[in-house]
Amino acid sequence: MGAGEAKRPLAVRMGASALRGFIALVLFILVLLLILRGLAAWREGEAMAPAGTSYFATPAGRVAARVAGPADGIPVVLVHGTAAWSGFWSEVADHLAQRGWRVIAIDLPPFGWSDRDPSARYDRVTQAERLSAILGVLGKPAVVVGHSFGAGAVTELGLRHPEQVRGLVLVDAALGELDPKTEAPVAKVMRAEPVAQLATSAIVTNPNALEPFLRSLIERKEQAHRWIPVLREPMLRAGSTSAYAAWLPNLFTKQDxxxxxxxxxxxxxxxxxxxxxxxxxxxxPLPQGKRIEALTRARSLTILPGVGHIPHIEDPAAFQAALDQSLKTVTKEKE
Structure with a gap:
């Protein structure tokens, strides 16, 4: 310590030391995040869509889908949640197809194998219009199943295009805060592209973080491991981290x-x-489901015991039975 510094008051010296420590910590975190972003770009390549992938043309780009079941069956459109894709519905799609439904499990952009929108139009209204374009191709009303964040676009579709929708099945729906008074501060932060890029590469497309992230969403933790390869598959496409980062503000926004x-x-x-x-x-949490039940005058609310946020991977048998009954409920004419 120099003589001049020794003469400075202790509190000042401690404050300067704390400031230097804080700056060093910030720089360390920034370097770590930049490394993660570089690793994300290195992992991404020219991954190919699975064999049998179909595409629907929409004004906002092609939407990839897995189609199964008899062509004359009642259409059931499956819409996934955050960072997932149609592969997360594989067991459900097989189950429904065997029961005679025409199943269309889609990849809601920018996820899965759908086209990424250069203008990053991933707001709930635009996503609903993508769904409407798909139903227009199908040519007859469909039952639309929406999970988690995907349920927002599905509900929006039901409100804007009821003539195309035979019924809605909402699974642990993440509609967000209703009647928000202000925008979420985190949404404003995530609109800064560098922040969104770093957050995405650290949490969403980082293979080391993916399983802990998935485990945090579900109650039956043991189910996470076998679904990680499925979840990661389209993340290996070139540009995935950038595309997911462009979408990220929509996860937090309250006013779109x-x-x-x-x-x-x-x-x-x-x-x-x-x-x-x-x-x-x-x-x-379940109270959100009960509020949606009351608002929509839902025909049924099926509660699955011991299950967390992703029922179709946590307890497939119980979920499929619940879905069978829910589909009958929304397609049955009221007496």
Whole structure:
């Protein structure tokens, strides 16, 4: 310590030391995040869509899908949640196809094998219009099943295009805060591209973080491991981290002009609704499901015991039975 520094008051010296320590910590974190972003780019390549992938043309780009079941069956469209894709519905799709439904499990952009939008139009309204374009190709009303964040676009579709929807099945739906007074601060932060890129590469497309992240969403932790290869498969496409980062602000936004963010609009929905919910869901807890049940005058709310936020991978048999009953409920004419 120099003589001049020794003469400075102790509190000042301690404050300067703390500041240097804080700056060093920030620099360390930034370097670590930049390394993670570089590793994410290194992992991504020219991964190919699975054999049998179909594509639907929409005004906002092609949407990839897995199609199964008899061509004359009632269409059931399956819409996944955050960072997932149609592969997460594989067991459900096989189950429904065997029961005579025409199953269309889609990859909601930018996830899966769908086209990434150069203009990053991933808001709930645009996603609903993508779904509407797909239903237009199908040519007849469909039952639409939406899980978690995907349920927002599905509900928006039901509100904007009820003539295309035979019924909705919402699974642990993440509709977010209804009637928000202000925008979420984190949404504003995530609109800064460097922040979103670093957050995505650290958490979403980082293979070392993916399993802990998935385990945090579910109650039956042992089910996470076998689904990690499925979840990662489309993340190996070139540009995945950048595309997911462009989408990320939509996960947190509260104000994007969507009807499904207003309780009065949700309460006026015209299509039949059924709900399926895990009673151990900590992401969208059961009270949220009960509020949606009341608002939509849902025909049923099936509660799955000991199940968290992703019922179709946690307890496939119980979920498939619940889905069978929910599909019957929303397609049955009211007496």
């Amino acid at each position: 002009g969507a009807l499904s963010r207003r309780s009065a609009s949700v309460g006026a929905i015209k299509v039949p609704v059924a709900l399926i919910w895990g009673d151990a869901d900590t992401v969208t």
